[in-house]
Amino acid sequence: MxxxxxxxxxxxxxxxxxxxxxxxxxxxxxxxxxxxxxxxxxxxxxxxxxxxxxxxxxxxxxxxxxxxxxxxxxxxxxxxxxxxxxxxxxxxxxxxxxxxxxxxxxxxxxxxxxxxxxxxxxxxxxxxxxxxxxxxxxxxxxxxxxxxxxxxxxSQYPTDIQAKYRNRTDLSSRVGWLNPAWNESxxxxxxxxxxxxxxxxxxxxxxxxxxxxxxxWLPARDIVARALGERLNVDSSGQILLFTEFAPWKEHLFELEAQQAMPEESKPVYVVYPDETAGNWRIQAVPVSPESFESRKALPEPWRGFRDDELSKVSGIEGGIFVHASGFIGGNQTREGALALARKALQM
Incomplete structure (x- = not known):
């Protein structure tokens, strides 16, 4: 050498x-x-x-x-x-x-x-x-x-896994196609x-x-980090995050929780944020992992599948819009209503 x-x-x-x-x-x-x-x-x-x-x-x-x-x-x-x-x-x-x-x-x-x-x-x-x-x-x-x-x-995967289709649209493949063909002079x-x-x-x-x-991506991380730092001001449990503007949050939340070595019992359960349209507010249950459909604590079963006045009646909180049948997300007309849903759901 x-x-x-x-x-x-x-x-x-x-x-x-x-x-x-x-x-x-x-x-x-x-x-x-x-x-x-x-x-x-x-x-x-x-x-x-x-x-x-x-x-x-x-x-x-x-x-x-x-x-x-x-x-x-x-x-x-x-x-x-x-x-x-x-x-x-x-x-x-x-x-x-x-x-x-x-x-x-x-x-x-x-x-x-x-x-x-x-x-x-x-x-x-x-x-x-x-x-x-x-x-x-x-x-x-x-x-x-x-x-x-x-x-x-x-290899990206174990060699005993058989792919169901070929992908030759990745960047390395597209660069490869720019080379002359074997019989091209x-x-x-x-x-x-x-x-x-x-x-x-x-x-x-x-x-x-x-x-x-x-x-x-980085500004969204700042929003999530700020919400994590202020979560005790939203609810004494620390299990509700409030975003004042919508941002992609799942990946950042899980990474920041890991960085902070956050105990399971103090991790956020619900996220409240403004809807991207119509001026309404959303409440979303945090999944158990970024790609999972299972929630840490889904919204209460008695609320699921109800909309509008029926939801307001069964939840006891005015301004209800919907709660998904699986309980992973719901909506309210106001921020106060969405926060009320989150706080009540924590107790159920």
Whole structure:
């Protein structure tokens, strides 16, 4: 390993000493058939201060790669100091950490080292902002890890499970389709142009997902966190959350409960929030897990399936709109009415 690293370091040091003034940085990756991981890795590097606007060289020739400032997905070396980020070499077992165990591809490697900077720059905040770390982990879990797994041949499910259908619409597959067909005659310049198209495709999806998480998912998390912090002001039990505006809340609630090591007996049971339409209010039972149809405490059975005046009569609370037949959700015309339903349901 050390001999390989030394062989790489010498050309790099020589080039650094002979450079005169600022020059366009060069990103290196392999030529030939391209994949989603290096296409995204190149795009991500171009979002950084060091490699913004960098040129690209696609080659497997070590002499060509030695002229590059950074090399991804080729070369057989992972060394941050040398700016070499390959994952194909024997003995490479690098993972993202933080509970993730999927072996990294070049996309994961570049994201692990440069992701925080890219997120902070896109969000217009400091890289030390705790929200940057939240988004960094979220994007790895929801976007990057799958690319790492696919590129490294890591099965998503146990191999004894037979899929009922094939899915070839994922990002890695769409990048694959941009390669020339096996019997299509194209020159290297045309393949390089297709690679740039693939890199743009992966980057647009990455930035779109980052923008959503930063501008929609994260603000929803703030709303849930604030409601958790103020829940004792809503009801002394602490089991009712009140949102002053609607926001997707399930995923955030379960994650925040886990982070705070919240005891089962003090976890919220009902969530009260304004309906997205008509100015009414909703009460929803918290499920036992984000995807579950079973509730921690469903709304009382005597209320289920009733609407309007009948619901007001059986519940004893004016302004009733409905309670679902399964008891997982209900509605009232006012915030006070929805809160009254929640408080009464806790006692039943």
């Amino acid at each position: 050390s001999s390989v690293v030394d062989a790489i370091a010498q050309p790099l040091l020589k080039r650094q000493k002979t450079d005169n003034g600022p020059a366009t940085k060069i990103i290196g990756t392999h030529n030939g058939t391209f994949h989603c991981d290096e296409a995204l890795a190149v795009f991500l590097l171009r979002q950084t201060a060091a490699y913004g606007g960098a040129a690209l060289k696609r080659s497997r020739d070590p002499k060509v790669l030695d002229t590059c400032d950074i090399v991804v997905d080729v070369g057989g070396v992972y060394d941050e100091g040398l700016q070499r980020f390959d994952h194909h070499q024997r003995g490479f077992e690098e993972v993202f950490g933080h509970g993730f165990t999927t072996k990294l591809s070049s996309a994961g490697l570049v994201y692990k080292h440069f992701g925080r900077e890219i997120i902070a720059s896109r969000m217009g905040t400091d890289v030390k902002d705790e929200k940057v770390d939240t988004l960094w982990l979220k994007l790895y879990r929801e976007f990057i890890e799958a690319l790492d797994g696919i590129d490294n041949g890591v 194209v020159d290297s310049a045309s393949v390089d142009a297709r690679f740039e198209k693939a890199s743009k495709l992966t980057g647009e999806e990455f930035l779109g997902r980052l923008d959503y998480y930063g501008k929609a």
